[in-house]
Amino acid sequence: MHFGVLGSGIIGLTTALELQREFPSAQVSIVADRFNEDTVSYVAAGIFRPGTSFMGPTQEITQQWMKDAFNYWDDLRRSNEAPLAGVNELSGYIFSRTTPAIVRNHFIEQLLPVYRRATEDELKLCQGGWKYGSFFTTCLTESRLFLPYATNKFLENGGQVIRQYISNFFDLPRTFDIVLNCTGMGAKELCNDQHLVPIRGQVLKVRAPWIKTAFYGDYDTYVLPGFETVTLGGCRQYDSYNTEWCKYDSMAIRERCYNLLPSLKKAEIVREAVGLRPHRSIVRVEPEVLTNDEGRRLRIVHNYGHGGYGVTTAPGTAKYALKIVRELLAGQSKL
């Protein structure tokens, strides 16, 4: 059996590792044109915190993705590989001046070890006159460490990596029995998917080792401490394809974060980054069988469209994609 995984971001790598775990005697190859720092995954702050609008095919399946994903990250965090893999525990606050619903999250209130209402004293912890707040403990996965860690694991397990741009699924090696399509925004062209929309984001990575707690404020303001740097964000620009860094976004992010935590003004800026979140109102994890003009059939399992929550949910959707692979192999798929 030979599986091809198209894409080497967080979705492709977690899917490829899951394939190797589930089918230890199978051959698994990753095909991608971008790796590590050239992927959207590298830009992410990596906090496990799904948006409340994140949606899979059903509410039940989506909740299962969250559970499987959190268990994966939390197990890795507890293992002695955690520093290598870039997985850490992180606690923090989400504050709002305007809307109580913003500080609630039905996906994780029961899942995380701690998710509670912030006390009156805690609402005054940082500037802003906050009215509503929650405190939670979660995981953070730093892609700068996790992507190379996962790639090494994949290679150690006998996996093969091919650097290639693919404009048609039928250009993939003919030896692939099933293709896992983990191409993020790349799926827009590859699958001609009009439902896939970029949501542009920009962040600053700053050196501020004194910040140990995460903070969210209104208008997409966040301060998320990682392993070496703290991510300051952000913005969400719907349907923007602009991958260039924008000085106005940078100024707005700094102003909002500095207002929240004035000590950040003295933090050194290490880098600034832009990424296009691959947003789909319903994340696409489903099978498809394509047939080309010569009558050749290709079995595909799609796994893309995770928007701003790909790091959070990657291991959960990888597990679900594997369930679909097993059904395809058993001839049980509804196709």
Ligand SMILES: Cc1cc2nc3c(=O)[nH]c(=O)nc-3n(C[C@H](O)[C@H](O)[C@H](O)COP(=O)(O)OP(=O)(O)OC[C@H]3O[C@@H](n4cnc5c(N)ncnc54)[C@H](O)[C@@H]3O)c2cc1C
């Ligand atoms: C500013 C910002 C902050 C974020 N913060 C968080 C966060 O804190 N928590 C969280 O959960 N998520 C966060 N995200 C979202 C997260 O980064 C994405 O959901 C995730 O990276 C998507 O991963 P992916 O593997 O689908 O895509 P990518 O990382 O873009 O990988 C796609 C892969 O597919 C390959 N590919 C695509 N098309 C082709 C083709 N035609 N031929 C060959 N190869 C192809 C690419 O080369 C690449 O290897 C953030 C995103 C941004 C922009």
